[in-house]
Amino acid sequence: MLKYFKSNAIISASTLSLLIISFLKGKFSAVYLGAEGIGIFSNIAQFQMTLFSLVSMGLNYAVLKYAQKETKENLEISDLLTHCFLIELFFFLIIIIFGLPFISFFSNALFTDTRWSLILVFVVISIPFLSFSHLLNITFISRQLYPTYSRVMIVSNISFLIIFASLVLIFELKGALLSCAITPIASFILSTFFLKRSLKDIKILPILKNTFTFTISPLILKKLLSYSWTFGLSNGFVFISSSVIRYLIIHKLGAAQNGYFHGLTVISTLLTTFISNSLWSQFYVDIGNTKNSGERKLEILNALKYCIWLFMPCFFVLSLFSHTLVMLLFTKDFLTISSLLPIQFVIDFIFICTNVFGFSLVAQGHLKMMLLMTFVKETGIIIGSFLIVPTHGLPGILSVLLFGQSFFFISCLAWYMSYNRFWFSREVIFFLAYSLSLISIFIFIPNNTFYYIVGIIIWLLMCPKKDLFLFFTKFLDIFRRISILRNERIT
Secondary structure: OHHHHHHHHHHHHHHHHHHHHHHHHHHHHHHHOHHHHHHHHHHHHHHHHHHHHHHHOOHHHHHHHHOOOOOOOOOOHHHHHHHHHHHHHHHHHHHHHHHHHHHHHHHHHHHOOOOOHHHHHHHHHOHHHHHHHHHHHHHHHHOOOHHHHHHHHHHHHHHHHHHHHHHHHHHOHHHHHHHHHHHHHHHHHHHHHHHHHHOOOOOHHHHHHHHHOOOOOHHHHHHHHHHHHHHHHHHHHHHHHHHHHHHHHHHHHOHHHHHHHHHHHHHHHHHHHHHHHHHHHHHHHHHHOOOOHHHHHHHHHHHHHHHHHHHHHHHHHHHHOHHHHHHHHOOHHHHHHHHHHHHHHHHHHHHHHHHHHHHHHHHOOOHHHHHHHHHHHHHHHHHHHHHHHHHHHHHHHHHHHHHHHHHHHHHHHHHHHHHHOOOOOHHHHHHHHHHHHHHHHOOOOOOOHHHHHHHHHHHHHHOOHHHHHHHHHHHHHHHHHHHHHHHHHHO
8 A cells, every 4th residue: 555655655755746726727817717717628629639539549548558678568668659649640530531621510519609610620720639649658657757747747747737827818718728738749849758768778759750650560560459449449439428427507507607527527536636646557557566465455455544644634635625715716706616625525535436346357457348438437427417407407427427437337346346255354345335424424424624524533533543644744755755766866
């Protein structure tokens, strides 16, 4: 469990920068764009990420798998990047050919207005830069260059904020939309710069030359696609479902309500990203290298305890100061979402625990089963949204998402347990059950400082005492070591 805290402590520098940048960006957007402007801006950002998921086809996971030096199936990163670039260019051309003729339709669906069609074209053109930069960044993770990855993310986040703020001040809402097309190009340039400095054996120009001259190996193409296609489709289902939800909100409830929904999404993303850093950087690698069911079970139980230990304090603090959090990130117009945060936090808790079993199933090669469960979940969410959004608004959407995420968690857990004959230890069952129960209770309790303090005390009294002591002593030791390393670099 402690190694997840160590990797998270290193990568969380980038998460902290993302938190600060998101705060500044959210505040800036709320002041200069308002809830309605944020609702429109968030739709084009969601559209961009949907296209990105369809173009990237989950190749990031393939690079993470095959670029590790210690694995038996390792491949040269240069060859991997060349073939990944080529695959992404192929899917991008398909989108260009079949999507651009309908750009006015997409503009009307996203904004209920066709005047933003030209900006959508620019956003579509920027997709290869976005997908290429993600591939370059994942190479740092594959080589466990976590400090370099953190530096890339910090510099990128600061650059994105400068670009976004400058364009908004000059062009207002149009500038915010244009930033979605410009930041991927800046991201690619920055990733290339850091890659050249940190991994000198990788030359980006020869990689691009081989890509555009179609210098390919059928064997590598087969390896990449056979592993990544399920990720690509799964991510595509998720982003398409999210796009449908936003389409329904903006058409049935208005752009302002979509802005409020985006506010919930921002807080949720910051929380889950902070906690999940070690799941995709450390746990995903370790679970794939386990040699038997005993090692695998130990990794899963430690990862679950790590998630709960990190999530619960965050939950109590964010819930206790929910009004302050919303006012800091946005404006008083967004205070209505503070009453919805407890439901969102329950969804986030289940989502994070689901990732543990989801990553484990993927590492064992159950890709088609994961794809099937994702398809069923997202289809249910889409159908439920069509039925509930017009009558119940944002609370109805969160209810649908809660049901969908709970189904996904139960499905992943049931399949994993049946296939691996896995069962929890009593300690972990109790820890998971009462933590989830305590979070769920706060959905129905008024936002009151006394209740949250009592909840914290109850949770601390009931959690495993050995882990509690280990958590605090080792967590302090981790930051002590980080400060020592930082001082050594300075001297």
